[in-house]
Amino acid sequence: MRVKKMLAAGMAVTMAASMVLSGCSSSGKTGAQASSAGANTESGSSAGESKAENEIKKPEKITIMVNSTVTTKANNRDAFEKRWEELTGIDLEIIQPDHDAYFDVLGQSFASGPENWPDVIILNGSYYTGYAEEGALWDMTEAWENSELKASGRVTGEDVIEATKIDGKLYGFPDARRGGCLTYVKKKWLDNCGLEVPATYDEYLNMLKAFTEGDPDGNGINGDTYGVSAAGLMGAKGGDPSSNYLPEFYQDAQPNFAKGADGVWYDGFTKENFRGALERLRDAYQKGYIDKESLTNGTKDCRNKFYEDKFGAFTYWAGTWASNLKNNLEANGKDGELIPLKPIKEVGTYEEGTAPVWAITSACENPEGVFKYFIESMLDGGDMQMLWSYGVEDVHWSTKAETILDNTYKEGEFHTRESLEQPGTQYTKQHLDPTMAIARWDNDPGKATVKEEAKVSQEVFNENCHQATIIPSTEVMATYNGDLTTLKNSIVADVVVQGLSIDAAYERFEKEGGAEWSKMIVDSLNELGSSK
Structure with missing residues (x-):
């Protein structure tokens, strides 16, 4: 059993792998074993061997842990949850810590044992690569490859999905571009x-x-x-x-x-x-x-x-x-x-930047069903995509004749409503930004409501950007990068705010171990690449 800190690239919570990964999969594999095999399957199918569509069992309940990029309590999350359950017939449990505390709470949940892990979590950056490397995430590569969504021809962002793969495997699904x-x-x-x-x-x-x-x-x-x-x-x-x-x-x-x-x-x-x-x-x-x-x-x-x-x-x-x-x-x-x-x-x-992803934990009992009925359904081009993009009718959006913040709308005219959390402004979206979604939605009712300034700024960015490369996690990075990042931030602050000389800054970097940590991490990344 490995013992390592879940601290890759600035991770805020230190988690002992002996706690985190024991019983990581329902098949009883250790974290390292689950990682090499690619996560759990209660049904006995190995990771990456997705069931045929007609064999996928519909979950009775799905538990998710999310940050405030998903509709919050203040914005009537209860109405969102109720509508999702109406569309699927599945019980949805939403765990939503304060946005700034999300990764701390997530880390504490994982440290408490797999029996307390949610089925689905939102991850980004080093958290995604770190949890994947620990064997805590289900390999959804084959589920995606065999999905109705991929076969539909509506996916416009396969480059984003490819950029999310780690060593050729998909451990999290980006429902939208990251943008920038x-x-x-x-x-x-x-x-x-x-x-x-x-x-x-x-x-x-x-x-x-x-x-x-x-x-x-x-x-x-x-x-x-x-x-x-x-x-x-x-x-x-x-x-x-x-x-x-x-x-x-x-x-x-x-x-x-x-x-x-x-x-x-x-x-x-x-x-x-x-x-x-x-x-x-x-x-x-x-x-x-x-x-x-x-x-x-x-x-x-x-x-x-x-x-x-x-x-x-x-x-x-x-x-x-x-x-x-x-x-x-x-x-x-x-x-x-x-x-x-x-x-x-x-x-x-x-x-x-690399897009945030929806990941299925390796403790999930029916990952194929969760992928199909939760993740894949977000981009269905219909009622579910409507819910994730604009929210609930007559709560977050409406087609009724009414005046919202001095804007008058005719009967049948789609419009967003006044924000519950920020009165005085209208909603622009809910979780999914329709302008950033990776699947074509021909019947998007809000297409005409996207303001000109939003279109122009997105076009300027799209025409003048490059895709970031995902940084894989290594044991050396997980061990040292938290301290290294803290040191880098401190040195930058000393130079910029305190006026420290550049030479003195790099002398400090050398003296306090930064140069050594940096070289060790770089070596581990290059060794990882050469071993594939």
């Missing part, structure tokens, strides 16, 4: 400063200077605003690029592990171009162009500051969020016209 972030700039601020849309780093930096030292908001006071804010200087979250919220400063550098064109893994933090990123960040921060609270900001903090006109350039999600940002600015009495920037020359392309 691009930089929005307030058009009124550009106009007030007499500036054109920036296309190079020098032009971008000049814009930040004007936004910080001039009067971009037109209130008659110079210097009471700043250029850009971010949720962390190195904002890596599961599945998202570490440079996600400050791409103009990182450019071709990034602090995470990556695979070169030669197929060899490396740690971007140790490369020469990362020194340049640190210098750019430090210079702009010391000049006041970057929000001084960026080190401790959450994304909500940034959004609120943006709505209050405290800064003018904000790198955030393309698509639906373009409408959300516009609506909230206008609700706050500010000008809502935003320009989604094409990546500046030095950035080249934005990065699309």
Whole structure:
């Protein structure tokens, strides 16, 4: 029995494998055995040997653990659950911890033993690769290959599914693209400063200077605003690029592990171009162009500051969020016209992170049935996709004649309703963003309701992005990457905020074990690749 920490790439909860993986499968295999065989089957079928469609038993109950990307209690989750059960005839139990505590609670559930594991969980980034490597997830490769959904010809995102595979096997299903972030700039601020849309780093930096030292908001006071804010200087979250919220400063550098064109893994933090990123960040921060609270900001903090006109350039999600940002600015009495920037020359392309996945745990007694009736049904192109995309009729959306927030709708006209959680705004979606789904939905009733700004921003991103590479988990990474990431974040903060010299920063990296940990992880990744 292996003993390892479930800590891969920033995992927040340490879990002993002796607790987590004992009895991992109903066939009595250990975690390592389940991993090599590919998970459990109560029926005796080995992982990856999916049952024929006519042999798949419909589950009586499915238990899922989700974060707040699924309809929350505040948004009438009870109505969502009731409608799902009406459509399937299956009892659905939803466990939904607070969003920020999701992975902590998930880890605690796994540590308590397989008898307490839910059937289905949402995972992303290192959590997905870590749980898969531990043998805690069911191999759904054959279930997908033999599914009615794949055979339907409606799937448009097979590249996303392929990018989610680990060593050629699928342990989680992405129901939508991950999408990514691009930089929005307030058009009124550009106009007030007499500036054109920036296309190079020098032009971008000049814009930040004007936004910080001039009067971009037109209130008659110079210097009471700043250029850009971010949720962390190195904002890596599961599945998202570490440079996600400050791409103009990182450019071709990034602090995470990556695979070169030669197929060899490396740690971007140790490369020469990362020194340049640190210098750019430090210079702009010391000049006041970057929000001084960026080190401790959450994304909500940034959004609120943006709505209050405290800064003018904000790198955030393309698509639906373009409408959300516009609506909230206008609700706050500010000008809502935003320009989604094409990546500046030095950035080249934005990065699309690896998509979150729905995974079936290896303790699930009927994984084939759960895949068919829960995961596959989300993209049915009918009532179930409607539910996951827009929610429940007359709760989250309606076709009745009515006025919602000064918008008047005729009888039979599809529209979303006022948000229960955020009054004063209308829903744009529920769990599935229809513009990001990986399966074609010809009868999508909300197609015409997608705002122009959302379409434009998504098009700009889609035309100027590249797909991130999933980073596999290794035992060495699980052991050291948590401490390594903490050290990297601390060093970046010392350089940018405290003004530490670049040379002194890398001396600290060497002295405190970062260089050694980094090399060990890189070696393990390359050994993993060479052993396949």
